Amino acid sequence: MSKRPINYTSRDFDSIKEDLVNYAKRYYPTTFKDFSEASFGAMMLDLVAYVGDQLSFYTDFQANESYMDSAIQYGNVLRMARVLGYKMPGSARSTGQVAFYISVPVNTATRGPDVAYMPILQAGTLLQSTSNAPFTLVEDVDFTNPNNEVTVSQVDNTTGNPTFFAIKAYGTVISGQQYRDTFIIGDYMRFRNIELKRKNITEVMSVKDSQGNEYYEVDYLTQDVVYKQVPNYNTNKADVPYVLRLVPAARRFVTVNNAVGGTFLQFGYGSEENLTSNLIADPADVVLEVNGKNYVSEETFDPANLIQTDKFGVVPVNTTLTVSYYANRTNGINAPVGALNSATNPQFSFKNRASLAGSLLNGVVSSLELENEQPIMGDISFPSLEELKQRAYATFASQNRAVTREDYTSLLYRMPAKFGKVKRCNVVRDVESVNNNLNIYVLSETATGTLGVPNNTLKENMRTWLNRYRMINDTMDIIDGRIINYGIRFKVLPAQDINRYTLLQRCIAKLQTDFLNVTPDIGQAIHLAQIYKLLNEVPGVVDTTEVELFNRSGGKYSDVVYDIESNLTDDGRYLIIPQDAAAEVLFSSADIEGVVT
Numbered sequence: 001m002s003k004r005p006i007n008y009t010s011r012d013f014d015s016i017k018e019d020l021v022n023y024a025k026r027y028y029p030t031t032f033k034d035f036s037e038a039s040f041g042a043m044m045l046d047l048v049a050y051v052g053d054q055l056s057f058y059t060d061f062q063a064n065e066s067y068m069d070s071a072i073q074y075g076n077v078l079r080m081a082r083v084l085g086y087k088m089p090g091s092a093r094s095t096g097q098v099a100f101y102i103s104v105p106v107n108t109a110t111r112g113p114d115v116a117y118m119p120i121l122q123a124g125t126l127l128q129s130t131s132n133a134p135f136t137l138v139e140d141v142d143f144t145n146p147n148n149e150v151t152v153s154q155v156d157n158t159t160g161n162p163t164f165f166a167i168k169a170y171g172t173v174i175s176g177q178q179y180r181d182t183f184i185i186g187d188y189m190r191f192r193n194i195e196l197k198r199k200n201i202t203e204v205m206s207v208k209d210s211q212g213n214e215y216y217e218v219d220y221l222t223q224d225v226v227y228k229q230v231p232n233y234n235t236n237k238a239d240v241p242y243v244l245r246l247v248p249a250a251r252r253f254v255t256v257n258n259a260v261g262g263t264f265l266q267f268g269y270g271s272e273e274n275l276t277s278n279l280i281a282d283p284a285d286v287v288l289e290v291n292g293k294n295y296v297s298e299e300t301f302d303p304a305n306l307i308q309t310d311k312f313g314v315v316p317v318n319t320t321l322t323v324s325y326y327a328n329r330t331n332g333i334n335a336p337v338g339a340l341n342s343a344t345n346p347q348f349s350f351k352n353r354a355s356l357a358g359s360l361l362n363g364v365v366s367s368l369e370l371e372n373e374q375p376i377m378g379d380i381s382f383p384s385l386e387e388l389k390q391r392a393y394a395t396f397a398s399q400n401r402a403v404t405r406e407d408y409t410s411l412l413y414r415m416p417a418k419f420g421k422v423k424r425c426n427v428v429r430d431v432e433s434v435n436n437n438l439n440i441y442v443l444s445e446t447a448t449g450t451l452g453v454p455n456n457t458l459k460e461n462m463r464t465w466l467n468r469y470r471m472i473n474d475t476m477d478i479i480d481g482r483i484i485n486y487g488i489r490f491k492v493l494p495a496q497d498i499n500r501y502t503l504l505q506r507c508i509a510k511l512q513t514d515f516l517n518v519t520p521d522i523g524q525a526i527h528l529a530q531i532y533k534l535l536n537e538v539p540g541v542v543d544t545t546e547v548e549l550f551n552r553s554g555g556k557y558s559d560v561v562y563d564i565e566s567n568l569t570d571d572g573r574y575l576i577i578p579q580d581a582a583a584e585v586l587f588s589s590a591d592i593e594g595v596v597t
Contacts, residue, residue: 004023011052011053011056013049013050013052013053014049016052017045017048024045068389068392069389072385074259075259077385077388077392078258078388081388081391081395085395086388086395088258089257089421090200090255091199091201091327092202092378093202093421094175094333094334094378095172095173095455095457096172096335096458097171097172097455097456097457098127098170098171098370098371098372098376099371099372100121100141100143100168100169100171100370101168101368101369102143102166102364102369103153103167103367104117104164104165104364105163105164105360105363106161106163106165112165115144116350116351118143118167119348119349119350119364120349121171121346121347121348121368122347122348123137123139124136124178124347125343125344125345125346125347126344127173127342127344127370128340128341128344129341130339130341131330131332131335131339133175133328133329133332134176134329135174135177136176136178136326137172138171138174139172140171141170141171143169145169148167148168148169149167149168150166150168151168152164152165152166153165153166173340175328175333176202176327176329176333177327177329178326179198179324179325179327180322180325182320182322182323183320185209185318185319185321187317188271188315189315190315191266191268191269192266192315192316193264193266194264194267194321195264198327199261200261200327200329201257201325202327204217204255204263204265204323204325205324205325206323207322207323207324208321209320209321209322210319211319215252215253215316216228216253217253218253218254221254221266221267221268221312224252224313225246225247225248226247226249227246227247228247249313250270250314251313252267252268252313253265253266267312267313267314267316268312268313268314268315270312271317272317333378334376334377335372335375336375337372337373337374337375339372340371341370346365348364348365374455377446377454377458378445384518391410391413391414394406394407394409394413395410395414401469401471402466402469402470402471405427405429405438408438408466409425409426412442412462413425415461421444422442422444422454422462423443424442424451424481424521425443425481425522426440426481426522426580428523428579428580435473435475437475437477438474439479440462440466440478441579442478443480443481443522444458450586451582451584452483453480453483454480462478481582482560482581482582483558483584484581484582485551485552485558485560485591486526486549487549487550487551487552487592487593488511488549488591488593489546489547489594490544490548490593490594491544491545491594491595491596491597492535492538492543492545492596493541493597494540494542494597498540502540503538504596506538506539507535507594507596508594510537510538511531511534511535511592512588512592514534516585520577520582520583520584522577522582523579523582524577524583525574525575526577527574528547528549528574528575529574545597549568551563551564556587560581
């Protein structure tokens with residue numbers, strides 16, 4: 001019997017059914033004659049064509065999801081990004097400075113504030129914003145610091161002498177609050193996975209078992225040493241409070257964040273028996289691995305080979321794990337100026353609390369007031385699908401060092417969320433400077449999701465983070481980016497017999513969803529041709545006759561006045577944006593104006 005031809009290019013329902021009908025007519029002309037739509041045979045052909053269409057769809061979908069460029073599922077892109085070395089950061093964390101005020105009684109002997117009543121507001125104190133978002137104080141606020149601002153707050157009405165002084169001090173806060181989960185661990189399991197109970201976790205603080213063993217967070221399970229901060233007890237401890245020590249991390253884990261805000265702890269598969277052998281390898285066993293050859297081709301020696309294990313760390317077994325972590329309770333982690341104004345059960349410590357008068361002591365504690373003089377901002381959104389792809393490519397190319405401007409951009413976006421996050425950045429080399437200085441322009445995100453200027457704490461964290469990776473001869477300045485607010489005016493020609501008001505609302509909604517859905521990068525041009533294209537795609541629009549951009553400044557808008565007309569290209573196809581600025585439509589409902597002619 002000769003091989004019957006099959007057309008493998010037919011992949012949709014109609015073409016598959018057509019091939020099946022032709023196949024039946026050609027090879028089964030006597031047994032299959034009824035090809036009407038209502039026949040039983042036609043129903044069977046429909047069912048087979050339906051199954052074939054479904055199989056073709058899933059085959060194509062699976063093929064597309066296997067490559068970074070064509071994948072559209074966020075989870076699949078994230079898994080491929082991990083292969084390239086990208087580590088998905090946890091939930092964003094905003095950070096900033098808060099001013100604290102207390103009222104201290106006068107010292108009758110010195111006529112100044114009584115030092116005995118100057119407390120320390122302890123780290124860990126929980127603060128609250130006007131939107132009920134929690135913030136945590138991460139450092140002690142010492143009101144005895146001589147650099148604090150001191151002013152007279154109350155005076156005696158008779159003598160005019162001061163009776164109370166107001167002291168102002170600053171402290172660093174972060175969004176979120178600390179939580180603690182416990183997990184009962186049973187028998188041995190390779191590569192044990194533990195899912196933490198809360199979403200929007202910003203940082204895992206500590207993991208300990210019931211035997212008192214501590215598990216260290218590492219970047220990869222093959223990393224078996226960590227740097228640990230140890231208190232400095234030498235004479236220079238005032239300048240250097242902590243000493244970095246290289247500590248073997250036999251018990252370790254990695255943190256894995258998924259696409260829906262969940263967080264997992266991944267352990268290795270080593271056992272307690274691995275700890276009975278020498279953790280530090282004998283150099284003679286790792287320097288020369290000569291087996292069947294009488295020569296050595298590798299001349300380099302990696303000191304990391306002296307501290308290594310092939311079990312990826314000890315996995316917890318038959319114990320109870322206690323995991324402490326910070327998490328955001330709400331998505332509104334940003335706070336405008338003055339929004340942070342209350343403390344929940346503040347923790348004060350006094351040097352000689354027992355010797356102080358109870359009424360004055362309670363007065364000092366109850367007098368606590370606070371406010372943030374600068375906005376507390378970070379990135380409140382996860383990277384979009386395209387942003388995730390670009391960051392993954394940049395991570396693979398950067399290889400944990402900063403040489404090119406793309407390396408610096410990738411490193412800034414990879415900065416751990418606990419240090420704060422920037423929304424947009426642009427690295428520009430200043431060719432006019434003596435040493436080709438790098439100007440890094442950054443923008444953050446406000447509580448409403450629009451662009452804003454990052455605070456000083458976030459910029460200082462960025463500088464510290466980049467110093468780990470930059471080339472030794474690179475100098476850099478981190479500069480606030482400018483925000484150019486603009487609006488859009490357009491005119492469209494409608495089709496006949498269409499409601500003009502409805503058409504106008506469709507056009508505005510089209511620009512809001514398809515043009516303003518992604519915040520432009522710093523220095524990214526605004527393409528008017530794209531606006532023309534989107535408006536022409538709206539059902540009922542015959543043609544777009546005019547598109548105009550206009551500047552918005554002052555009031556609720558930024559103070560940047562930008563001459564749009566002089567910065568349009570000669571052909572009027574796009575608006576040039578400077579390398580230190582980003583363009584944004586601040587209020588899409590008010591800044592998009594349209595006319596249906």
